[in-house]
Amino acid sequence: MSTETGSAPKFVNGDVSFWMRSTETPVRRPALDGHTTADVAIIGAGLTGLWTAYYLKKARPNLDIAIIEREYAGFGASGRNGGWMSAEPAGQFKRYAKSGGLQGARDLQREMFGAVRQSVEVARAEGFDEDLAHDGLIHVATNAAQLSRLSHHVAEMKEQGWGQNDVFQLSPHELAQRVHVEGAQGGYWTPHCARVHPAKYTRGLAKVVEDLGVKIYESTTALSVEQHLVKTDRGNVSANFIVEALEGYTSSLKGKARKLLPMNSSMVITEQLTDAQLKTVGWHGGELVGDAAHSFTYMHRTQDGRIAIGGRGVPYNFRSSFDRNGKTAESAVILLKQRLGELFPSLANVNLEQSWSGVLGVPRDWCASVNFDKSSNILSAGGYVGHGLSGTNLAGRTLRDLILGETTTLTTLPWIGRQARNWEVEPIRWIGATALYGVYRYADNREYANAQPRTHWTARMANVVSGR
Structure with a gap:
């Protein structure tokens, strides 16, 4: 881990992913x-x-x-x-x-x-566990509506079979022992998650x-x-x-x-952080961290002291098109860098080293x-x-x-033989996906602005329409 800041790294957009670039070229x-x-x-x-x-x-x-x-x-x-x-x-x-x-x-x-x-046991037994850490997952709420959703979700999880040792609610003080997220009002931790490269x-x-x-x-x-x-x-x-x-x-x-709808998910990763920068973040374990916003953000502290942050950015392109090499829309890079600074103000001006995108299949x-x-x-x-x-x-x-x-x-198991209907034809598919994620971003902004514990009505409507 670096202890002093050098020259800014050249920013790379696409070129597959940082993960692949950080290993030998296959x-x-x-x-x-x-x-x-x-x-x-x-x-x-x-x-x-x-x-x-x-x-x-x-x-x-x-x-x-x-x-x-x-x-x-x-x-x-x-x-x-x-x-x-x-x-x-x-x-x-x-x-x-x-x-x-x-x-x-x-x-x-x-x-x-x-x-x-x-997955963890096989990786360790077969020798491909480099950078793997089995330290669990944190979800954090940074406004009243998010906290209400997380509390409700934890109650649902317990009804769904999560036992007393499977999920733990965290107060702001308990959360701060693991990571310093700006404006954190609480969250939960589960041990059932591992970080991998x-x-x-x-x-x-x-x-x-x-x-x-x-x-x-x-x-x-x-x-x-x-x-x-x-x-x-x-x-x-x-x-x-x-x-x-x-x-x-x-x-x-x-x-x-x-x-399946190929949904874009985009990531950016910082340069290697200094010891002083990491101290302000207070994130020294291998936990994964996510927020409870509708336009969900997920984060990863790497083994060598960087922070990768991801989100939906531009979630869907017309007619299911996407850049195979992972080039990310500039607007998505801006949003992710902004979100990094909101969650960790001390990193607002940190240099980004790369952005990339990939697609996940959504029925x-x-x-x-x-x-x-x-x-x-x-x-x-x-x-x-x-x-x-x-x-x-x-x-x-x-x-x-x-x-x-x-x-x-x-x-x-109940996912065996499950058949979902096909997605709508274009342009209905593109209009729907684009509009829904615009609504989710709007709902996030309103929930921060009004500080009410209830999920904004526009997000509730979007959930019904999308089937989420």
Whole structure:
């Protein structure tokens, strides 16, 4: 960690992510070279695909597994995210309870706790735990309405199966022992979250999977999926089972343009902070920190003393377009730097080193799913709505059980077989997403201005319209 300030770093916008830039430049694995066969073909070398391959190989070492990846392992959200391995469900508890019963939804929540433990334990056992810290997650309220929402949420969490050792409400004084957030009125802490370096973590898992004998074909674009066949720009892959694991990139497959909405999430990261700057922030552990604003902000203190802060910025581009290399809209960079200064005034003028963006897959009902079409042996998983670092682990183990034909506690969870309707056609989709996030930002501003404990009516209306 730095103790004196040097020259300002050159600011980089895009170029994948800071996480990838802070590691060695990946050497791409060979592309598919003509037709091949496999027992299981997986489309996407992100965490869903990698965890599925890992658990399948551990259970059945003789399985022939091929992963097809357009770029390289971890190029997408798995290597760009905020590093939050959170145990909150990848979707809405009330919706899972409606379809699978209250106990089924509680079972899914307990399995998410287990997914965090599994992810940490495997990383440590397999040797890709660099920069990993299992110090939990803090949510902080910085106005009266946020505090009211957090208190209500904690009460809901306890009804949903969170025990007395799973979540702890924090007074302003208790919160200040962990991090100094300007204007903090309270919050909560849960131990069920780990901080990871997304690129090191994902690339480490990819190496482990490859060492187990899984073939990873990079620079190979999947074009369409048929029964037992994946068509790519480099040849075809015939397989007994096919797993679609593309998350926010699902729209790239033929016929899947409206299945998941690719929502932009943008991040900026500071230069390495001095000891004096870190002291003013008072954030010395590996906890992840998020606020309770409608336009949610999430933060990560890195192992080497930087702060990365992320948010939705420009949440959606017309016709699901996005910059694959992660270039961030200037307005999003300005908003995130402003938010950093609001939460940590001593860092208002700190230099930013990089910004980047990625996309997460959002289903129309805001709930993740794991699906298996037994008539075609095509499986899919995704729609983690920001909880993919742990949701992918649970999905990978579930896909393993489904492919192996085993009936387990995982194959009866309420996200199994969940089908959300498609998103609206354009321009309705773009108009709706843009307007809703504009309303959320307006509601945040009003809640700070009027200091009332009740959520602003415009946000309540937006929640009804969006289905959140």
